[in-house]
Amino acid sequence: MDTIVTRKSRKNKYLIIALTAFLLAGYFVYAAVTKKRSLDVKRGEVVIKTVENNFFEDFIVFQAKVEPLNSMLLNVIEGGSIQEIFVENGDFVTKGQPLARLYNPNTELSYVTQETSIIEQINNLSKAKLDLRNQELNMAKDLVAIEHDYLDAKTLYDLNQKLYKEEILSKNEWEKTQENFRFQKERKNIIQQSIQKEKQANQIQIAQISQSQGIMYKSLDILRTNKKNFLVTAPLAGRLTSFEPVLGKNYQAGESIGKIDVMKGYKLMADVDEFYLERISEGQSGQIDYKGQIIKVEVAKVIPEVKNGRFIVELNFTDTKELDLRQGLSFGVRLMLSEKTKTTVLSKGSFYEDTAGKWIFVVNRDKAERRNIKIGRENPLYYEIVEGLKPDEKVITSSYKDYEKIEVLNINNN
Incomplete structure (x- = not known):
């Protein structure tokens, strides 16, 4: 009696093969994506330093x-x-x-012109002052003459008064004597008051003239001092540089x-x-x-x-x-820049130029893995480590120029 053999479906067979291939492809893709990029380096090519807990001085x-x-x-x-x-x-x-002498003909000519003008103004003021003095002198002479006339009139008045009382002098002559004495007296008083006022006014003008002359003399002194400025002299003792x-x-x-x-x-x-x-x-x-x-x-x-x-x-x-x-x-x-403080520090190295201090390779036996860190203050010797590293951990501090896209370094001791 014949046995009936059941034939497997070709469709199922192909499905299994396809599923297996898909799973294998997925595995290789996952492995490729998740696998860290690595690079083999010799120990002599890198500089390894130890993270320390030490005193940090902020200095430059x-x-x-x-x-x-x-x-x-x-x-x-x-x-x-x-x-x-x-x-x-x-x-x-x-x-x-004296250190040096300068020459400027235009300025020197200007100085001479200014000096001449100032001297001329001083002379004019002196002449005006002299005129006022002469005016006072002339008024004093006039006052002497007037006082002389007054005294003569008073003497005549006293004499004629006695004569008139003795009826020796006529009434008409006595009245003339009285009128002349009155005139000389009033004249003297008016002239005295006028001279006094003139004298006060002259004194004010003379004081003003003297003040103006003082200013002119100061200007002249300054001008003559400025003329000396062509000669450069040492303002103090010391070394010339x-x-x-x-x-x-x-x-x-x-x-x-x-x-x-x-x-x-x-x-x-x-x-x-x-x-x-x-x-x-x-x-x-x-x-x-x-x-x-x-x-x-x-x-x-x-x-x-x-x-x-x-x-x-x-x-x-x-x-x-x-x-x-x-x-x-x-x-x-x-x-x-600040006092000493004890903190986590790391010796300076070239890695900072390539990473800006944001990450570093941390060494564990024969491998070094990339790790994010945070650096605080720095001085010419150390970086202050704020986050990412602990004391006694070892790190690579040499240049990362060839390792910027690498995540793991395989350190070869040979």
Whole structure:
């Protein structure tokens, strides 16, 4: 008897094969998507540092030059061309010592004209004062004559009065005597009052003239002093620097031709990056290394004007030690921005340039995996780690230029 064999459906067979292929493809796609990109590196190609729990000092380091504590610019007061030079750059000069002479014919001619005009005005005022004095003298002479006439009239009046009482003098003559005496008396009083008023008025005018003359004399003194401004002299004693006038060269009024440094003490001047403008203020302390000694300094002045991305900081020495300094010497200043604090820190490295401090490779045995971090403050030696790392963890701090898209580094010890 024949056996009936049931044949499997070809359709089911193809379905199973297709499902298996789909699952395999899905697995490979998932594996490809979820697999971290890795790269093999040699241990000698990377720098590995350990995260520490250590004291963090917020400080910056910049270069500063030694300059005299006090200086004064030499400015040309009267413009002109250099006619004579009496000293050289670098010389020590005393107060009032001639340094250079300028010449300006137009200005000198103007000075002569002004001087002549002022002298002429002074002479005119002197003549006006003299005229008033003469007027007073003439009035005094007139008063003497009038008083003489009055005395004569009074004498005659007294005499004729006696004669009239004795009936020796006629009534008509006596009346004439009385009238003349009255006239001379009133005349004298009027002239005296007039002279008094004239004298008071003259005194006021003379006082005004004298005041005007005083002003004129001051103007003349100033003018003659200004004439001396063609001679440039040292305003104080010290060393002459940046003094490079050229014979025949024309300089404008107010233009600087040099500087005098007072050789009594020194300070430090520094150009600092504008990034630190808001963080540096007067009174902050710092230090320099001078011949193996730590010398303390302090910020004395911050000039906030930014030029070419930098601003000026002036520092004073706070140590009482005698320092054999020279102008132009340069020192590295370590300026403290805050007190020491203990925190998680990491030595500086090139990785920051490629990651901006947002992630880092954390080493675990022979692998280094990428991890997000957060960096806070920094100084020339350390970064302050705010998030993402713990003390004693090891990280790669060398350049990440070739690892920007890599997630895992396989560290080969060979």
